Amino acid sequence: MPRPMLSLFVLFTSCAPGPGPTASAGAEVVGEPGQTFLLDGTSSTGQGVTYTWSVLDGPDDADLLDADAPVAYLLPEAEGVYTLGLEVCDAFGRCEAATTRAIVGAKARQAAFGGASFGGGPGLGGLGKNSAPWAEAQATRSLGSASIIRLDGTGSYDPDGDTLRYRWTFTTKPAGSTLTDADIQDSTSALASFKADTSGTYGVRLVVRDGLASDTDLLPGIVVKLLQDHDPVDDDTTAPRWGAVEGADARKATSGGGVGQNRAPLAEATATRSLASTSLIRLDATGSSDPDGDTLRYRWTFSARPADSKLTDADIQDSTSALASFKADTSGTYGVRLVVRDGFASDSDLLPGIVVKFVEDNDPID
Numbered sequence: 001m002p003r004p005m006l007s008l009f010v011l012f013t014s015c016a017p018g019p020g021p022t023a024s025a026g027a028e029v030v031g032e033p034g035q036t037f038l039l040d041g042t043s044s045t046g047q048g049v050t051y052t053w054s055v056l057d058g059p060d061d062a063d064l065l066d067a068d069a070p071v072a073y074l075l076p077e078a079e080g081v082y083t084l085g086l087e088v089c090d091a092f093g094r095c096e097a098a099t100t101r102a103i104v105g106a107k108a109r110q111a112a113f114g115g116a117s118f119g120g121g122p123g124l125g126g127l128g129k130n131s132a133p134w135a136e137a138q139a140t141r142s143l144g145s146a147s148i149i150r151l152d153g154t155g156s157y158d159p160d161g162d163t164l165r166y167r168w169t170f171t172t173k174p175a176g177s178t179l180t181d182a183d184i185q186d187s188t189s190a191l192a193s194f195k196a197d198t199s200g201t202y203g204v205r206l207v208v209r210d211g212l213a214s215d216t217d218l219l220p221g222i223v224v225k226l227l228q229d230h231d232p233v234d235d236d237t238t239a240p241r242w243g244a245v246e247g248a249d250a251r252k253a254t255s256g257g258g259v260g261q262n263r264a265p266l267a268e269a270t271a272t273r274s275l276a277s278t279s280l281i282r283l284d285a286t287g288s289s290d291p292d293g294d295t296l297r298y299r300w301t302f303s304a305r306p307a308d309s310k311l312t313d314a315d316i317q318d319s320t321s322a323l324a325s326f327k328a329d330t331s332g333t334y335g336v337r338l339v340v341r342d343g344f345a346s347d348s349d350l351l352p353g354i355v356v357k358f359v360e361d362n363d364p365i366d
Helices: 002-015 106-114
Strands: 029-031 037-040 050-057 063-065 071-075 080-089 095-104 138-141 148-152 165-173 191-195 200-209 214-224 270-273 280-284 297-304 323-327 332-341 346-356
Touching: 029 037, 037 095, 050 063, 050 071, 050 165, 050 200, 080 106, 080 165, 080 200, 095 106, 138 214, 148 200, 148 214, 165 214, 270 346, 280 332, 280 346, 297 346
Parallel strands: 029 095
Antiparallel strands: 037 071, 050 080, 063 071, 080 095, 095 165, 138 148, 148 191, 165 200, 200 214, 270 280, 280 323, 297 332, 332 346
16 A cells, blocks of 8 residues: 555656746847848746747848747848747746847947947937837726736837837736737737636736837736626625736736726926036936835926927937936927836826026136
């Protein structure tokens, strides 16, 4: 008897799943159009893992060879920055995703590493003047079907006014889920959705790009509970509803309590003139706060400028920091908007009347 019992114990313990898989898409690769780019996912780990490579974003379609192998090959024909995704799933259905980039061509290298844009074309902001877009993603439950999660990237924007491209992908899925990125409806649009196929936590990533630069926003904890409920009226309105998006790490859908009870941040902006240069305006958002203690992200933009001013949002120094500044180029009234966000909700503050006067003064002593 002892021997069979021991064998049964060993069988049960050996079948117990260990840590989930880890995905590694390898280092960024650099080259020229027409070359073959090697994508290395061999540092990924997991039990009986499978690999799925995909082109998440890029200036043009590119061939991807051996997309189901640890090492894949990208054959881009167009110059630009390509974002590649790798999803690694283990034998228990647990998955993790990672991304890397292929920097193709000299102009792409300038944009990626030198801070310069492609320049020259309309809507691109000019050489050295391109500003990165701002990704803003939200998730809400559909009122029509409780298992459908609606994804909203319409809060994303580009300070240069460039046209944005969108890409939604999964970063994590529950162990029993068979969904793939192809199951995200309208995955290249600002408004997308997916239908959960099992209870658990889903992670979704939004990538937005203006053709030169990109930004990402992550929804790491979309918790869906699929419960059998034949009662058309919920008796307990405080309990999680069928297909609810919830949880402490879940994305809060609204700033007014909303899913997860996230409270919106408070934006507080002030402007002062620099003592060293009368045309330099300093912008201060350090008075902004979040009642939940969430880390804040900042964005300064112009809301108004004098008629003959040539400034753009790209001329605001440190425009994504709490402390920013700009140098006025002409006399007149400037308006500046501050947007702060905690990753779930946002608030804004407007400085509508920053008056700057350029006066001829030949007296070295004020």
